[in-house]
Amino acid sequence: xxxxxxxxxxxRVDDERMEGGLLSAGELEGKWLVLWEDASGSPKExxxxxxxxxGAVWSEMRAxxxxxxxxLLGAGYxxxxxxxxxxxxxxxxxxxxxxxxxxxxxxxxxxxxYEQLAAWRRDQAxxxxxxxxxxxxxxxxxxxxxxxxxxxxxxxxxxxxxESKVKAYKDSILRITKPLDRKMDFPLEWVQxxxxxEQFLKWIYEQEEMKMSLELKRLIERRLxxxxxxxxxxxxxxxxxxxxxxxxxMVRIEALSGDGYDVLPFIQMELQEVPDEEQQAIExxxxxxxxxxxxxxxxxxxxxxxxxxxxxxxxxxxxxxxxLRMKQEDAQEEALAVEPRIKANKATA
Numbered sequence: 001x002x003x004x005x006x007x008x009x010x011x012r013v014d015d016e017r018m019e020g021g022l023l024s025a026g027e028l029e030g031k032w033l034v035l036w037e038d039a040s041g042s043p044k045e046x047x048x049x050x051x052x053x054x055g056a057v058w059s060e061m062r063a064x065x066x067x068x069x070x071x072l073l074g075a076g077y078x079x080x081x082x083x084x085x086x087x088x089x090x091x092x093x094x095x096x097x098x099x100x101x102x103x104x105x106x107x108x109x110x111x112x113x114y115e116q117l118a119a120w121r122r123d124q125a126x127x128x129x130x131x132x133x134x135x136x137x138x139x140x141x142x143x144x145x146x147x148x149x150x151x152x153x154x155x156x157x158x159x160x161x162x163e164s165k166v167k168a169y170k171d172s173i174l175r176i177t178k179p180l181d182r183k184m185d186f187p188l189e190w191v192q193x194x195x196x197x198e199q200f201l202k203w204i205y206e207q208e209e210m211k212m213s214l215e216l217k218r219l220i221e222r223r224l225x226x227x228x229x230x231x232x233x234x235x236x237x238x239x240x241x242x243x244x245x246x247x248x249x250m251v252r253i254e255a256l257s258g259d260g261y262d263v264l265p266f267i268q269m270e271l272q273e274v275p276d277e278e279q280q281a282i283e284x285x286x287x288x289x290x291x292x293x294x295x296x297x298x299x300x301x302x303x304x305x306x307x308x309x310x311x312x313x314x315x316x317x318x319x320x321x322x323x324l325r326m327k328q329e330d331a332q333e334e335a336l337a338v339e340p341r342i343k344a345n346k347a348t349a
Contacts, residue, residue: 001026001033005065009077020080023072025065032061034068053216060219067212074205093204098159100192102139103203105146107195114145116176124169136165144173148182157186225252229266250319257326264330267323274320282324291325294318 003026010020021038034052053064093099118141125132136144140160149155152170184190221242228238239249257263271279278301285297298307302317309317 001028007079008081009072010080011076034065063212063216067209070205070209074202101188103200104191104195105142108146109142110145114141117141117144148177148180150178154186229263232265267327270323282321286328294321297321
């Protein structure tokens with residue numbers, strides 16, 4: 001293997017023994033590899049395998065390497081030789097008071113109360129027709145389930161609960177938490193003393209490992225989706241490939257289009273069964289109204305009464321608008337790219 005980066009990590013097993021290994025990244029026969037090997041050559045950490053990554057994509061390799069580093073640091077290893085990027089991550093985060101508040105919440109969450117709050121969030125999301133994470137993130141629910149605020153002022157002390165969230169949800173949250181007993185008090189100045197530095201460091205690296213593992217998953221799924229689109233896979237096959245629903249699939253394809261990737265094969269395949277008259281009406285509405293907001297386009301094409309259609313039909317019509325908006329944006333970008341070439345050709349003619 002052509003090694004591009006390597007470091008040795010060690011941890012103390014007892015007063016007399018240390019154990020360690022080599023973490024390396026390199027290229028072998030056109031593939032990137034990330035390897036972890038202990039001193040005897042047998043694998044130790046990283047899911048009982050010494051191969052953390054094997055593939056052809058640099059960004060995936062980098063995410064796998066960073067996740068592996070975080071996993072090993074969280075297991076108590078420290079660099080003995082070589083350099084680790086972002087090694088001072090914990091030093092930066094230790095200075096942030098809110099990090100300690102989140103750490104204590106993750107370590108001491110009341111699971112029963114958390115589930116009750118999650119049910120409350122689902123009800124709020126349905127009532128307001130918003131995504132649950134818009135109401136409150138999982139992190140925010142963990143904070144509430146741990147610290148159990150009894151007053152509006154206490155709720156405001158929890159990270160993430162700014163003016164708009166408190167105004168919108170304080171009454172319904174406090175109806176759940178105010179009758180409950182709690183073991184801790186506000187203000188939360190005591191939190192940093194309640195978490196040891198060892199606990200905090202382990203938590204930091206677990207968070208980093210989770211973050212980079214999710215990033216690796218995102219990158220791999222993005223690549224698989226692009227490959228599926230280029231090979232003209234059907235929607236049902238793309239959904240099965242990524243284990244996602246149709247709505248999430250459309251969100252991801254729009255994101256790819258926004259980043260400049262070619263999703264035209266998918267758009268053309270999906271528009272095959274859409275009548276030409278309907279496509280023309282949508283294109284004219286996009287030209288007239290612009291593509292920033294979809295609802296005015298929907299009303300102009302289908303009529304306001306169509307907003308009361310069944311969920312499936314409503315979603316299909318919005319999808320057609322999104323598809324044609326992507327197609328239009330792609331054509332506009334292509335025209336902008338061609339124009340300088342035309343001018344350059346005229347100048348040299």
